[in-house]
Amino acid sequence: MKTDVEELTPTRVKLTVEVPFDELKPNLDKAYKEISKQVRIKGFRPGKVPAPLIDQYVGRGAVLQEAVNDALPELYGRAVEETEIFVLGQPDVEITALDDGKELSFTAEVDVRPKFEVPDYEGLEVTVDEAEVTDEEIAETLDTLRERFGSLTIAERAAEEGDFVTIDLAAEIDGEAVEDAATTGYSYEVGSGTSIEGLDDALAGMSAGDTKTFTSTLVGGERSGEEAEITVTVQNVKVKNLPEADDEFAQLASEFDTIEELRGDLRTRLGRNKRMQQLGQARDKALEALLEKVEIPLPDQVVEDEVTRRNEQLEQQLQWSGLTREGYLEREEKTAEEFEAEVAEAARQAVKGGFLLDQLALDEELGVENEELSDYVVTQAMQMGVQPQQLAQHLTDSGQIPALVSEVLRNKALNVLVEHVKITDEAGNELDVEAIQRELNGETTETAEADSEAEAEAEDTPDTTEEAPEAPEEKPAS
Template sequence: MKTDVEELTPTRVKLTVEVPFDELKPNLDKAYKEIARQVRIKGFRPGKVPAPLIDKYVGRGAVLQEAVNDALPQLYGRAVEQSEIYVLGQPDVEVTRLDDGEQFAFTAEVDIRPKFEVPDYDGLEVVVDDAVVTDEKVEETIGNLRERFASLTTVDRAVQEGDFAVIDLAAEIDGEAVEDASAAGLSYEVGSNASVEGLDDALTGLKAGESTTFTAPLKGGERAGEEAQITATVQSVKVKNLPELDDEFAQLASEFDTLEELRADVRTRLERQMRMQQLAQARDRALEALLEQIDIPLPERVVEEEIKRRNQQLEQQLQMAGMTKADYLKNEDKSEEDFDAEVAEAARQAVKGGFVLDQLAVQEELSVQNEELSEYVVAQAMQMNVPPQQLAQYLTENNQLPAVVNEVLRNKALNLVVEHITIKDESGNELDVEAIQRELSGEPPRAESEEADESAETAETETSAETSSSESAEADQGDKKD
């Protein structure tokens, strides 16, 4: 088989492949067997029709086409391997020659990863947020905990902001009821602005048993965005009662006996969260700093696929949240053009980052061990709340393991970058990533005594080596005197 490679662009090539016809013989034999099972010719059992009769009644051309379709994936794979290129996506294949008994040739245009070298990243410096937990943040967290243990008490007065009103909602458009915009016995926090526009103002001042009607665009459902007549009826009015902030609350909300113990635990947990955020920031900003050092062309088709994937992901998230894209853009205060530009830039950075980490893994000769693959699958299974064996089986059956291996390789490449750069917080303190990782994993920090022991062992080793060297020298001098 002969393969020629023509570079159409730095990220796209055209393979021209010529194959001696003899190499198609296994595929032709397979094609005859397959067609023989399908045709029905009098006097022959299925699968037993001889090739000459298949050529006569079905046609040699159909057999050739079946054989070529069967052979193309393997031949294309061999051509890619011979050319030593890293292909991306599916190729555009065209059969250019099919001379029965003589020659078979085809072309394949396909996107490829650009060829480049990752420059030296030693000396890069990134800055992450400070990991400082303020008293205000501790009290805010404890306040959120109090909210979870709050109770509701019915009151006999008009609705005020901050109350919880139990309400019925009904919506109509042009006199027709909108079923998916109606609700009964809904507990709604007045002032939260969590429902249709104008509901908070409409409820304020109403007492139990009273109703009001107002006009507002629907937020979800089949008729989202359309103006509707909405009737809200108050069933009851309730106020929220927060527990007292004392030792009794600490015992109710946690395993601690005192409020001070609870505060100390909250501070420790917040510090841990901030440490984890620092590590995540360090990884993100290390990759950003590395990408700034590299300028490479990107295959537009690959970028477009990434943009499409991100948009589909957002649509799914909005559907689950009962929001439209228009609602999302309004909440984010973004125009459609600004949003599309941000998605496109994020997609380009993601594609570029993947290329750089892939190339770094090649340059550093990184590989994935079975234990690392297992650890990754277990971690993903825990996040998805499924048994690891179930996830592993799914990945295997759906041919997803190569993608998992690639993801683990990219993580290892990024970890390597993080290990070799300088990371400081906003206050100028240099971070010891390894020490933070040990702290988060629950490993004890290296004690000064351990370091002293290591220094003593090193000194003892050096002394022993010097003594041995001195004794050897004396022995040599003695041999010479003798």
């Protein structure tokens, strides 16, 4: 097989492949066998029809077409492997010649990863937020914890923001009730914005027994996206009472005996979270800083695919939250054009960043071990709230393992980048990334020092193991 590569653009190539006809013999044999099972010729059982009769009754052209279709994926894969190009997406294949008994020729146009050099990143500087925990943040976190232990009591007044109301909802379109949009006994926090648009405005000032009708757009069910008349009836209004932040609450909500001990633990936890956020910021900003130093041509189709993926992801999130796209844009105070431009730019940066990390991984000769894949799956499963085995099976069945390997490899490349970057917070303090990672992993300074000393001792200890003598050469049995 002969393959030539023509660069059409920095991100697209054309492969011209010539295949000797004898290489198609296994595919021709398979085609005859498959067609033989399908045709019905008197005197022959299915699967036993001779090739000459298939040529006579079905046609040699149909056999050739079947054989070529079967052979193309493997031939294309061999051409890609031999030319050592990194393809992106599916190729546009065209059969240019099919000379029976002599030769098959075809072309394949496909997007490829662009070629470029990773800029020097040694000493790159980035600035991240401070990790100092304020008293106000501790108070806010403590209030959130108190919210979890709050109790609801009936309020003999009109509903206000922050109150909890028990309501009935009904919907009509052109006077016809929408059954799947009705609900009773629904508990809702006024002002939370987690239900249908217009509900918060309608509930303000309503008391137990009041009914009000307003117009909104349905976000679920068979009539989703249609405008309807929504009727809300308030059953009762409840106010949340929070427990006092005292020692008794500390004992109720935690393993601590005093409120000061609980506050100290919250300070520690908030500090860990902030240092974790610092690492995340450092990774993002280091990649952004490196991206600014290099121009990378981007394949249009790859960018379009990323835009589509992001829009689909947004639609799913909007459905879960009960918002329409129009409502989301209104809340974000953006026009559709502004939002589309932002998504397109974010998609371009994401694709560019992926290419950069892929090349960095190649330059650093990084690889992925099975243990690293397992750890990544476990982490993702915990975040998604599913069993690791269940997620692993889904990734395998859906053919997403190569994408998973790529994701882990890019994370490793990003870690390499961060290790060479100078990171300071807004107060001018330089961050020790390795020390922060050890802390987040639960390692103490003493543990790290002990490990270092052990490694040093191991290196200084002479190897007294004697080399085993070579085994005698075995003679072949006579």
